[in-house]
Every structure is written in structure tokens, then in C-alpha cells.
Amino acid sequence: MTTDKITEYLEQMAVKLGVAAEHVYGVLVRQQLAEGVVAILVAFVFAALAIWLIRLAFRYFDEWDDLRIVVLAVIVVCFGTVLTAGGSGILHVVNPEYYAIREIMETIRGVVK
DSSP: OOHHHHHHEEEEHHHHHHHHHHHHHHHHHHHHHHHHHHHHHHEEEEEHHHHHHHHHHHGGGGOOOTTTTHHHHHEEEEEEEHHHHHHHHHHHOOEEEEEEEHHHHHHHHHHHH
């Protein structure tokens, strides 16, 4: 879909929504902020879990011969989640307007297809 076509759809939506267009856009921006905050909180929870597991592993590492690989795998997954959720959350909080517009564009693409 071309940019001109997307702009045309956006203009048509704005005309149909009228004053509500500003309200809808404001709601979408606030939603992106909320999604960012939740993602950052999820990242903190997984970071705390990973740190707890690392401390536990160092304390009892000699006794955990069978569980060593599992614990290390869970730690890696936790840190992967921290990086992805934290990064996404920070981007949503720093630039919520971009993600609101992106959601509008995805909705238009879904309707047009």
C-alpha cells in the first residue's frame, strides 16, 4: 500500500470521526505509555528472578550437579526477556506517538486487505 493511499484513509477516518479523532488518538497514545510501563515492570520482575537464581546458584552450585544446566537456561531466558521487554517498554514510553500511529497504520492495512 502506498503512502498516499494510507494518508487518504487517515483523512477519511478523521472526517468520519470528527472531534472524536483527537480523543481516539489521545487514548491510543496513553495505551502505548501503559504498554511501555507494563513491559518495563515485566523486565524488572524477570531481572529480579534472574538475580535471585544467580545468587542461589552461587550459594548451592556444588550441590546442583543435575540442575545446573536447567538453572543456567532459565537465567538466560530471564535475561533475554529483560532485554526484549525492557527495550520495547522504554521505546513505548519514550515515543508513544510513534507506536500509536503504527497501530493506526496496522489497523488500516488490516481493513484494506
